[in-house]
Each structure stands twice: as C-alpha cells, then as structure tokens.
Amino acid sequence: MESFTDLIQFFIQNFINALQRGSFYAVISIGYSMVYGVLMLFNFAHGDIFMLGTYIGFGIATLFLALFAGVLPGPVIFVATVVVTMFLASWIGVFVEVAGYRPLRQAPRASAAITGLMIGIIFETGILILLGAKRLSFPPLIESVSYNVGGVYFTNVKLMIIIISLLLMLGLHTFIQKTKWGMAMRAMSYDFLAVPLMGVSINIMAPLTFAIGAGLAAVAGILYGQAYPILDPYMGVMIGWKAFVAAILGGRGSIKGAALAGYLLGFIEIFVATIFPSTLRDLIAYSIILLILTFRPRGFFGMEYSTKLRL
Amino acid sequence: MKIVQSIKKFLSNIPVAGWLLGILAAVLIEYFWGYDYISDYLGLPKIPVLFGAILMLKDPVMIPGVLAYDLVVYVLPVCIVGKASAFFTNPLAGAMEKLPLWISVLIHLCCFYGILSLWAGINDYRVLVVKLTLISIILTISINVINGYQGEFSCSHPGFMAVGAYVSSVITLFLFTNDKIFGAALLPPALGPWLFPFALVIGGIAAAVASLLVAIPSFRTRGDYLAIISLAFMFIVKSAVENINVIGGARGMGGQPDLAPLHVIFIWTMLCIWVVHNFVTSIMGKALNAVRDDEAASESMTVKTRKTKMTAFMFGAFWAGIAGGLFAHVLTYINPGMFSINRLAEILAMVYFGGLNSIVGSIVGAVSINILGEALRPLELFKWIIIPLILIFVMIFRPYGLISFKEINAGKLLAAKKNK
Numbered sequence: 001m002e003s004f005t006d007l008i009q010f011f012i013q014n015f016i017n018a019l020q021r022g023s024f025y026a027v028i029s030i031g032y033s034m035v036y037g038v039l040m041l042f043n044f045a046h047g048d049i050f051m052l053g054t055y056i057g058f059g060i061a062t063l064f065l066a067l068f069a070g071v072l073p074g075p076v077i078f079v080a081t082v083v084v085t086m087f088l089a090s091w092i093g094v095f096v097e098v099a100g101y102r103p104l105r106q107a108p109r110a111s112a113a114i115t116g117l118m119i120g121i122i123f124e125t126g127i128l129i130l131l132g133a134k135r136l137s138f139p140p141l142i143e144s145v146s147y148n149v150g151g152v153y154f155t156n157v158k159l160m161i162i163i164i165s166l167l168l169m170l171g172l173h174t175f176i177q178k179t180k181w182g183m184a185m186r187a188m189s190y191d192f193l194a195v196p197l198m199g200v201s202i203n204i205m206a207p208l209t210f211a212i213g214a215g216l217a218a219v220a221g222i223l224y225g226q227a228y229p230i231l232d233p234y235m236g237v238m239i240g241w242k243a244f245v246a247a248i249l250g251g252r253g254s255i256k257g258a259a260l261a262g263y264l265l266g267f268i269e270i271f272v273a274t275i276f277p278s279t280l281r282d283l284i285a286y287s288i289i290l291l292i293l294t295f296r297p298r299g300f301f302g303m304e305y306s307t308k309l310r311l
Numbered sequence: 312m313k314i315v316q317s318i319k320k321f322l323s324n325i326p327v328a329g330w331l332l333g334i335l336a337a338v339l340i341e342y343f344w345g346y347d348y349i350s351d352y353l354g355l356p357k358i359p360v361l362f363g364a365i366l367m368l369k370d371p372v373m374i375p376g377v378l379a380y381d382l383v384v385y386v387l388p389v390c391i392v393g394k395a396s397a398f399f400t401n402p403l404a405g406a407m408e409k410l411p412l413w414i415s416v417l418i419h420l421c422c423f424y425g426i427l428s429l430w431a432g433i434n435d436y437r438v439l440v441v442k443l444t445l446i447s448i449i450l451t452i453s454i455n456v457i458n459g460y461q462g463e464f465s466c467s468h469p470g471f472m473a474v475g476a477y478v479s480s481v482i483t484l485f486l487f488t489n490d491k492i493f494g495a496a497l498l499p500p501a502l503g504p505w506l507f508p509f510a511l512v513i514g515g516i517a518a519a520v521a522s523l524l525v526a527i528p529s530f531r532t533r534g535d536y537l538a539i540i541s542l543a544f545m546f547i548v549k550s551a552v553e554n555i556n557v558i559g560g561a562r563g564m565g566g567q568p569d570l571a572p573l574h575v576i577f578i579w580t581m582l583c584i585w586v587v588h589n590f591v592t593s594i595m596g597k598a599l600n601a602v603r604d605d606e607a608a609s610e611s612m613t614v615k616t617r618k619t620k621m622t623a624f625m626f627g628a629f630w631a632g633i634a635g636g637l638f639a640h641v642l643t644y645i646n647p648g649m650f651s652i653n654r655l656a657e658i659l660a661m662v663y664f665g666g667l668n669s670i671v672g673s674i675v676g677a678v679s680i681n682i683l684g685e686a687l688r689p690l691e692l693f694k695w696i697i698i699p700l701i702l703i704f705v706m707i708f709r710p711y712g713l714i715s716f717k718e719i720n721a722g723k724l725l726a727a728k729k730n731k
Contacts (some may be wrong), residue, residue, distance in 0.1 A: 042535065100703065107710030109534075110464055114663045115706045117656055118699035125695040237652060241542070248539040279561075283550035286543040290524070293540050297532040 009151045014270050020158050020227065022266025023165035025246050026259040027220040028239060030172065031213030032247035033258035037189030038202070038209045041109060042247070044116030045096050046217060047240010048123040051233065053089040053218025054138070054225050055127060060084050061139050061222070078141040082222055086215040093214025094207045101206070120236070127233040135232060138225030161223045168216060169259055175212075176255065185209065189253045245289055251302030260300060265289075324728045325393040328407070329400035331422050333393030337385045338430045345384060345433070353380050360436055364686035397728075404727035412722050419725060424577050431573060438573060440685050442641050445580040446634050447677040451661045452587050452670055453630030458659075459667035459715075460591050461623040462603025464534065467525050467541035468631050468658050470548035471518040473650035475632025476639040477558055479514030480567050483507065483640070487568050492557060500568065507570040511579070511636040518632025519625040521548070526624035530617050545655065552647040563646025571640035579637060583630055588670055588718075590626060599623050600668075660698070664705055666712030671719050676712065 028050055035043040043049075061081045068077055100119045104112045145156045176182035184200045185208075196202050224239075225231065246265045250257025265285065272284045293299070325333075340349075345358045353376040359366050362385070363377030393400075407415040431437040450468065457465045485493045487503045498506070521544075528540045553561045590596055598619045601609035610616050639645045657680070665676015680698070687694040705713060 036535075103707045104710065107706065110458070110663060110667075111706040111710040113464070114659060115703050117659070118702045118706075121656065121699045122696050125692050129692050129696075241652065245539055245543070248535055252535060277554075279554050280550070282546050283554060286546045286550070290528070290540060290543045290547065293532070293536055293543075294528045297528070297536055299536070 005151075010274075012152045013154075014274055016152070016154050016158060016162075018267040018270035019162050019263070020266075021270055022263035023162055024220050024224055024239065024262075025243050025265045026262030027165050027168060027216050027223075028243035029246035029250065029258040029262045030169065030255055031217050032244050033250065033253060033255050034185070034209050034213050035206075036247065037253035037255075038185060038205050039101065040192055040253075041101065041112045042116070042244065043096065043101070043210065043213065044113050044240075044244075045100065045120040045123065046116075046213065047236035047238075047243065048120035049089065049092055049096065049214045049236070050217040050221050050224075050240060050243075051236030052092055052123055052127070053085060053214065054221030054231060054235065055131075056088050057081060057085040057218060057222040057225060058136060058138050058231055060088070061141055061225075065139055065141075074142055081141060082219055085218045085222060089218030089221075090211035090215040093210035093212075096214075097207045097210040101210075102203070105202075120240075124233045124236070131233075135230050138222075138229040138231060140229070141222075141226065157226050161227060164219070164223060168219060172212070172216070172255065181208065245286075249289060249292060249299050251299035254299070254301035257299060257301035322390065322394065324401065325397050326400055326404040326728050327419060327725050328404045328422075329393045329397050330389070331419065331426065332396050332400060333389035333391075335422075335426050335429075336392040337388040338426055340388055341384050342429060342433065349380060349383060353377075355380060358433060360434065361440065361682065361686050365689055368687070368689040401727045404725060408722075408726055415725055416721055420581060424574065427577070428573055439641070440681070442571070442573060442576050443638075444678055444681040445576045446637050446641065447661060447681050448580050448674050449583045449630055449634040449637070450658055451665060451673040451677040452583055453627045453634065454658055454662050455667065455670070455673045456587060456591065456599070456627040456630075457623055458662055459669070459673075460596060460599040460603065461620065461627075462599075463529060463620075463623075464538045465525065465541045465624075465627075466538055466655055466659075467522070467544040468627075469650040469654040470541075470545035471522060471628040471631035472635035472638065472654070473548050473552060473645075473647065474518040474521045474628075475511075475514035475635030476645050476650070477514075477552060477564070477635075478517040478632070479510045479636030480564055480639045480645065481558060482510040482513060483568055483570060484564075484566065486510075487570075488566060490566060503568055503570050504575070507575070507640075511633050514636040515629040515632035518635070519629040522624045522628030523621070526621045529620050529624065545650075549647045549651055552650075559646070561647060563644060563648075565644040567640050567643045567645075569640065569643055571637050576637055576641070579633060583633070584670060584674075587626075587630065591670075595619070595622060660702055663712050664702055666709075666715035666717075668716045669712075669714050669718060671717065672712055672714035675714055 028046065031046050031049075032042055035041065035046070061077075064077050064081055072080075096116075096119055100115045101112055104115060140157075142157060142160060147154055147156070176185060184195070184205055187195045187198070188200065188202070188205055224235075242265060243262065246261040247258045248261075249264070250259070250261035268285045268288055269281055273281045276284065341358065350356075350358055355363075355366065355373065355376050359377055359380055362381055363373070366373045367377050407418065427441065431441045450472065454465070454468050457463055457468075481493070483503070484490045486498050486506065487496050487500045489495050525537070525541045525544050529537050532540070552558065558564050591599065598609070598614045601612070601614050602616050602619050606616055635650075661676040661680045662673060663676075664680055665674070666672025683698060683701070684694065687697060690697070709715075
C-alpha cells in the first residue's frame with residue numbers, strides 16, 4: 001500500500017509539472033493556430049515574438065518594481081506588468097504582419113515562411129546586439145511560497161501559471177465565440193476567399209490576429225520568466241518550434257486543438273523525462289508526434305481543407 | 312547608363328572560353344605578383360582573400376587599396392585578356408561546338424577546375440571556403456528536388472545530411488584509421504581515396520533509406536503536416552545521435568581521415584549537377600512537377616504519385632547524405648549540433664534565395680549565401696541582420712527566388728559569340 005501512495009504522489013507531482021510546462025506550449029501554440037486560421041500561413045517569427053515579449057516584460061517589471069516596489073502590493077504590480085507588456089508586445093505582432101506578411105499575400109506560402117524565419121533571426125540578433133550576451137534574470141513579481149499537500153510539493157507560482165493560462169484561454173474562447181470580431185475571425189478561417197467579399201477586411205483581421213497572438217505570447221513570456229528566470233535571446237527558438245508542432249498536432253486553425261496538443265506535449269515531455277533518461281526526451285516526444293501524424297494526418301481537430309486553396 | 316551599355320557591347324563578343332582565359336590571366340597575375348608587388352605597393356598586409364571584402368570591413372582605410380587591387384588584379388586582366396583573345400577563342404569555341412556537347416563541357420570544366428584550384432591554392436582559408444561552397448551547392452540542389460521540383464516543404468535535410476555524415480564517417484574510421492573506439496585500421500590508409508566514394512555512397516544510401524520515414528507519411532499528407540513530420544524526423548535523428556555513445560554522442564566524432572581534397576569535392580559536385588539535371592529532365596522529373604502542380608490530376612494521367620514522391624525523397628536524401636559525408640571529411644569533426652535548426656535555416660535560405668525548380672538558381676543561391684556569409688564575417692552579429700534582410704527583400708520582390716523555373720542551355724552558353 002505504501003508503494004501505491006508513492007506512485008500516486010509521484011504521478012500528481014509530475015502532473016502538476018506537466019500542466020505548468022504544457023501551459024506555455026498551449027498559450028504559445030494558440031498564437032500559431034489563430035494566425036493560421038485567418039491567413040492560412042504560419043507565423044514562424046512567433047517563437048521570437050515570445051522571446052521579445054519576455055524581454056519587454058522584463059523591462060516593464062524592472063521599471064515598475066523600481067518605481068512602486070514599496071507603494072503597491074505585489075499582485076497589482078504583476079497585473080500592471082502583464083497589461084502593459086501585452087499592449088506593447090501586440091504592436092510587435094502588428095509590425096511582423098505589416099512588414100513581413102502583408103507584402104507576401106499573393107506569394108507562395110514557403111516564401112512567407114522564409115520571411116517569418118528571417119524576421120525571427122533579426123529579432124534574436126537585434127536583442128543580442130542591444131543587450132549583449134550577458135544573461136539577465138527575470139525579477140520575481142510574486143513571492144514564491146511552497147505548499148506540501150500529502151507529500152506533493154508545489155508553489156503558488158506554479159498554480160498561478162496554470163490558472164492564468166487557463167483564464168487566458170477561456171477569455172480568448174469567449175472573445176472568439178461571443179464578439180463580432182471573433183465571429184469575423186471564425187468566418188475567415190472557415191472560408192478564406194469569400195469572407196473578404198462580405199466586408200470583412202483581411203488587412204484589419206490579420207494584424208488583429210497577430211496582435212492577439214503576440215499579446216498571449218508575451219504573457220506566456222512573463223509567466224515563463226517567473227518559472228525559469230534566466231533570459232536568453234535564443235529561448236524562443238526551441239519553445240517556438242515545439243509550440244508550432246503542437247499547433248499542427250491540434251489540427252490547423254483549431255484553437256481548441258492547439259491548446260490540447262500543447263498540454264499533451266507538456267505531458268509527454270515531463271513524463272518521458274522522469275521515466276527515461278532525460279536525454280531521450282526529444283527523441284521519444286518527436287517519435288510520438290511522428291506516429292500520431294502518420295495515423296491521423298489532420299491532427300486532432302483539423303478541418304478538411306482543400307489543399308489547393310493556396311499553394 | 313550609356314557607359315554601362317557601351318561596356319556591355321564591348322564585352323559582348325567574348326565566349327565562355329575567353330572569359331576563362333581572362334580569369335586565368337588574373338589568377339596568374341595574383342599568383343606570381345599578387346603578394347610581392349601589388350599588395351605590397353598598395354599597402355595591403357596580405358593578398359585580399361575574398362576580393363578584399365574582409366579587409367575592407369575590418370579597416371575602412373584599406374578601401375581604396377583594396378579597390379585598386381581588385382581593379383588591377385581581377386577586373387582589368389579579365390576584360391583585357393578576354394577581349395584581346397576573342398579573335399582566337401571565338402573560332403576555338405566554334406570548333407568545340409562541332410564536338411559532342413559533353414566533351415566540350417568536360418574541357419571547360421577541366422579548365423575551370425584548374426583555375427579554381429590555382430585561385431584557391433593561394434591560402435588555406437580560400438580552399439575551405441571553396442570546399443564548403445561546393446558542398447552547399449550539392450545540398451541546395453538536392454533540397455531543390457524535394458522543395459522545388461516536387462513542391463513539398465521538407466525540413467528534414469539536416470537529418471539526411473547527419474545520417475550520411477555519420478555513416479560514412481563510421482566506415483572510414485573503421486577501415487582506414489587507428490581509432491580508439493573502432494580499433495586498428497583494417498585496410499592500408501593508401502586505399503582510402505579509392506574506397507572513399509563507396510563509403511560516401513553507402514552513407515547516401517543510408518540517408519535515402521532513412522528518408523522513407525518521411526516519404527511514406529507524405530503519401531497521405533501534404534504541406535504543413537509534412538513539414539512537421541520532416542521537422543520531427545530531423546529532431547529524432549539529432550536526438551538519436553546524441554544518445555548513441557559509440558559514435559560520440561553529443562560530444563561529436565572526430566579524427567576522420569582527410570579524404571576530401573578539393574578535386575574530390577569538385578568532381579562530386581559536378582556529378583551531382585549532371586545526375587540531378589538528367590533526373591529532373593527525365594520523365595520522372597516531369598512527373599515530380601505534375602505531382603506538385605496537381606496531385607489528383609496527375610494521378611488520373613497515370614502518374615504513380617506514391618512512387619514519384621518516394622523517388623523524389625530518396626533521391627534528394629541520397630545527395631544530402633553524400634554532401635554530409637563530404638562535409639564530415641572536410642571538417643574532420645562532426646557533432647549533432649551541426650545538423651540542427653541553424654543548418655536548416657541556412658539550407659532553406661540558400662534554396663529559396665536562389666530559386667525553386669532551377670539548378671542554376673540553386674548554384675547561385677548556394678554560392679551567394681556562402682560568399683556573403685564569409686565576406687560579412689568581420690561584421691560579426693550584424694551579419695545576421697544583413698543576410699535576413701536581403702532574403703526578406705528577395706522574397707518580397709521575387710517570391711520564387713532569384714532564378715526560378717529557368718535553366719541555362721549548356722550548348723548555347725559555351726557557343727561562340729557572333730559579332731552583331
């Protein structure tokens with residue numbers, strides 16, 4: 001019986017870790033999925049938008065902490081940081097759309113992908129030039145408190161990350177399902193060609209989608225900075241690619257699928273790393289993805305698009 | 312503009328043979344007098360390696376000297392000798408036109424190789440740059456078979472390259488060197504250069520077999536899903552190599568015998584161009600284009616789409632494996648980190664910069680990205696802002712790349728130029 005409770009403890013412990021890891025993937029991969037829904041293109045600069053968002057969050061957090069550290073309570077500073085960072089980062093999304101994707105509306109899809117990749121490289125190098133190679137560390141905005149419930153250890157930061165991610169996704173879901181803008185977005189992803197004829201301008205919807213995706217990525221960046229405080233210009237590369245994988249796995253354009261696949265990826269990574277040697281993590285995670293896509297080529301919730309819509 | 316046009320007209324009657332002669336003259340001038348007289352007189356510390364780009368960027372004071380050097384050593388001799396020799400190179404080219412095309416191409420290639428090795432032989436850095444550029448050409452052409460001619464967006468090329476590199480390295484380490492892990496040499500090292508092609512081909516075949524992992528899912532999926540499958544394949548290969556300790560794991564594998572001198576790589580590159588050109592102009596190559604443009608329609612026109620996709624992947628992967636093997640034996644050290652996202656970005660940049668569906672475009676892309684990368688090296692980080700910006704502009708103004716869907720006719724290229 002003793003070993004059984006150990007097993008349960010072990011499972012719940014890793015379950016919480018996996019939820020935390022999966023939250024990052026889910027929130028970031030939603031950004032990919034939304035852009036895909038509207039433009040039928042992937043925003044390959046998204047991982048680096050996440051990185052930039054983290055750096056902006058770092059700047060704002062440092063500024064606010066310097067100004068209001070004794071004046072305002074911690075949670076207020078945290079919320080203010082999140083809001084301001086979201087606002088600033090969403091302009092980066094708009095910039096990427098206007099500078100990199102708008103001139104390529106009629107171009108083949110691969111060209112847009114290359115442009116996105118190159119914008120990402122410019123962001124990484126730009127940060128490296130501006131801030132140098134020194135590693136910055138994200139200031140803790142919320143004091144970390146550890147809890148121990150029945151042998152399972154977790155901190156309030158972990159809980160906060162999981163809850164805020166869920167809230168964000170819920171908010172996005174409401175936005176997309178209930179508002180007029182969200183309706184336009186859904187229509188756009190349903191029929192890419194007819195909706196612009198109905199008076200929904202793609203030149204407004206696309207930047208809006210990029211902005212929302214970038215805002216979400218920036219919040220994920222702040223949360224990431226609370227969990228893993230070391231900042232690095234190349235941090236967006238690995239996370240970005242994995243979130244991209246999750247977005248595809250969920251079915252292109254499906255926000256629900258992207259979130260679900262993000263969590264799944266987090267679970268695969270954490271549980272593989274605890275059961276097998278951690279060097280095998282990528283090997284097994286990607287092998288599982290390869291298998292899933294071989295047998296379910298449209299991902300979890302992918303719609304049956306005609307592949308000839310846009311080559 | 313008038314000056315440019317009159318210069319163009321002045322140079323218009325020089326055949327390729329004449330240009331080669333001019334370049335030979337330039338290289339000979341550099342070889343005999345480049346260091347002792349010209350660069351000394353112009354106050355340059357040494358012979359400018361890549362046309363002086365590196366010197367210019369390091370020290371702006373050198374710019375006039377470098378430009379003068381380029382003018383005296385390269386531009387003037389090439390133009391003057393080319394023009395002056397036009398009176399006999401034109402009849403020569405005319406005579407070669409009467410020969411079968413392959414003989415005249417071979418003659419030109421031999422001359423070109425001679426000049427290239429003379430130019431590169433001046434220092435080791437140039438040799439390395441030329442070798443890596445030639446390998447990049449193989450890589451770019453091989454990915455063009457999949458991404459350009461077949462129209463998939465495959466991201467697995469670094470993986471294929473890694474398979475080829477590791478397999479051929481294991482073979483050569485096993486056979487020709489006294490390695491700590493693989494034991495004493497089984498064969499005398501003198502046999503190395505003769506058996507090296509077999510090692511490379513086995514590496515290529517291994518890569519081709521590995522590509523089935525991507526090719527078979529591609530029967531049912533296209534586009535983004537295939538991109539992910541190929542990306543996953545690349546990470547799987549990298550991660551698998553990292554976990555196999557016999558071949559060095561994440562530390563990498565070193566000590567490969569130096570079996571890839573310039574002429575070997577040159578021959579492989581030319582072979583690659585020739586074979587791929589024949590492949591894509593064959594019926595199979597037309598089938599690739601048909602599948603790219605409309606899968607369903609081509610299926611109904613009796614194109615076997617599955618076989619076509621599989622062939623394209625295996626063929627592209629084979630050459631990527633060869634390139635990987637050559638790469639390993641040029642650097643004599645490889646590690647899994649070399650075959651990751653960065654390499655992928657580089658390969659994709661080369662193929663989309665140069666142009667899809669075109670071998671000439673691939674060559675242009677590989678050479679320009681490589682030379683640009685080396686020439687901008689003194690700028691350090693800013694290099695990684697300039698090159699992406701150039702690529703973005705190319706994508707915006709020429710979405711299919713610089714030279715796409717075009718081929719150069721070798722016969723017309725080498726023909727004698729008539730005076731108009």
